[in-house]
Amino acid sequence: MALISLKDVTKIYPKGTRPALDSVNLQIDRGDFVFLVGASGSGKTTLLRLLLREEEATEGEIRVAGNDLRRLKNRQIPLYRRSIGFVFQDYKLLTNRTVWQNVAFTLEVIGARRSTIKTMVPQVLKTVGLTGKEGNYPHELSGGEAQRVALARAYVNHPGILLADEPTGNLDPTTSLGIMEVLDAINRTGTTIVMATHNEEIVNSMRKRVVELHGGHIVRDERQGSYDSAKFFPDADVEARAQRALGKEPQQRQVQAADMATDGQFSDAGIARLASSVHSGRTGRYGEAFAPVEETLTWGKGLRLDEEAVREQIAQGQAADVEAAQVSETSEGDEAGEASTTQEAQAAEEAQRPSDAPEEGKAAPPVPPQKPQGTDERTDGIQQQARAAAERPESEGEQA
Numbered sequence: 123m124a125l126i127s128l129k130d131v132t133k134i135y136p137k138g139t140r141p142a143l144d145s146v147n148l149q150i151d152r153g154d155f156v157f158l159v160g161a162s163g164s165g166k167t168t169l170l171r172l173l174l175r176e177e178e179a180t181e182g183e184i185r186v187a188g189n190d191l192r193r194l195k196n197r198q199i200p201l202y203r204r205s206i207g208f209v210f211q212d213y214k215l216l217t218n219r220t221v222w223q224n225v226a227f228t229l230e231v232i233g234a235r236r237s238t239i240k241t242m243v244p245q246v247l248k249t250v251g252l253t254g255k256e257g258n259y260p261h262e263l264s265g266g267e268a269q270r271v272a273l274a275r276a277y278v279n280h281p282g283i284l285l286a287d288e289p290t291g292n293l294d295p296t297t298s299l300g301i302m303e304v305l306d307a308i309n310r311t312g313t314t315i316v317m318a319t320h321n322e323e324i325v326n327s328m329r330k331r332v333v334e335l336h337g338g339h340i341v342r343d344e345r346q347g348s349y350d351s352a353k354f355f356p357d358a359d360v361e362a363r364a365q366r367a368l369g370k371e372p373q374q375r376q377v378q379a380a381d382m383a384t385d386g387q388f389s390d391a392g393i394a395r396l397a398s399s400v401h402s403g404r405t406g407r408y409g410e411a412f413a414p415v416e417e418t419l420t421w422g423k424g425l426r427l428d429e430e431a432v433r434e435q436i437a438q439g440q441a442a443d444v445e446a447a448q449v450s451e452t453s454e455g456d457e458a459g460e461a462s463t464t465q466e467a468q469a470a471e472e473a474q475r476p477s478d479a480p481e482e483g484k485a486a487p488p489v490p491p492q493k494p495q496g497t498d499e500r501t502d503g504i505q506q507q508a509r510a511a512a513e514r515p516e517s518e519g520e521q522a
């Protein structure tokens with residue numbers, strides 16, 4: 123049975139003029155790595171939000187690891203979400219906590235033992251390449267490092283499923299490569315990954331399953347797919363036609379050259395292709411190999427109900443010890459002039475954990491955690507391959 127299954131799922135937002143998702147059917151197996159692609163507004167984020175149960179489907183059935191999301195009661199949602207890692211484009215780190223504390227927090231709220239935390243946090247920080255940065259606060263990190271903390275936090279309790287919405291959206295090509303290495307390593311431990319992206323370089327290099335949305339419909343589902351933004355961005359199409367009109371062949375897709383440059387040399391061909399492409403210095407249609415997407419993300423703004431639920435609980439005196447943490451997180455977000463972030467909401471909802479705990483037996487079973495299988499070594503291996511690809515003379519790639 124599929125780990126994730128959507129049957130005739132339609133989502134119409136209260137103010138939506140047309141369905142954000144329209145009769146979507148999708149099955150994702152355990153261990154899959156799925157790229158969700160499609161133009162802005164095609165429904166990628168909506169699909170992820172439905173899986174996280176941040177939004178409810180208007181019609182249709184969604185099952186995740188045996189949970190029928192329609193039947194999930196409000197009090198079961200925090201536990202359900204705890205079994206899913208999620209990563210956003212803009213990190214959502216707790217700004218008043220160090221790298222170590224950000225990662226440890228995820229374990230603390232699920233009641234992990236101090237000794238477990240002491241073992242797990244350094245392991246995961248090593249996996250994402252952040253050893254040595256444990257004491258840094260988020261503002262003392264680069265964008266790539268901050269995203270690695272977000273990944274570490276999403277992964278530290280080895281979720282069966284990791285959802286990522288444009289996790290490389292704000293990052294430069296090399297940093298994006300690092301993030302993809304980590305995601306690839308996480309996927310190899312058995313975690314199912316669903317990642318929304320506009321980044322054709324990544325999709326074309328990694329050759330994973332590609333599910334393409336258009337106007338809320340799935341228009342393509344390929345095992346080892348690619349992504350050609352020319353289909354979605356008229357200017358790219360116009361550019362190609364203009365080149366033809368001038369008697370020039372439009373630029374070869376980078377993936378072909380990258381593919382040939384790395385052919386047969388790396389067991390981890392996807393990352394190696396991406397590394398080769400990134401380090402070749404070739405640029406995409408928009409002048410950058412990894413052009414940042416427009417700031418159109420909507421995901422992560424929908425957890426207010428949970429925050430309300432926490433506030434209510436605090437008011438009822440059920441979580442007096444939680445209040446200080448909740449207030450400090452909220453005021454921090456406010457000080458930054460931002461709406462409270464999903465992570466903060468997650469933190470708040472996680473902070474409910476002690477009062478939730480007795481419910482655990484009744485709640486939907488979490489996605490079985492994945493056992494780490496030498497993630498560190500794999501990541502090291504991938505990094506070595508990436509470095510090797512980076513060190514290869516550029517001319518090789520160009521010749522290919």
Ligand SMILES: Nc1ncnc2c1ncn2[C@@H]1O[C@H](COP(=O)(O)OP(=O)(O)OP(=O)(O)O)[C@@H](O)[C@H]1O
Pocket residue numbers: 135136137138141142160161162163164165166167168169418419420421
């Ligand atoms: N909270 C909301 N209320 C009303 N309409 C919404 C809401 N969130 C998204 N939509 C609409 O639903 C459609 C799908 O949006 P969604 O954010 O899922 O697209 P997307 O493919 O993730 O886009 P992007 O790549 O820009 O993030 C869009 O038409 C959008 O305007």
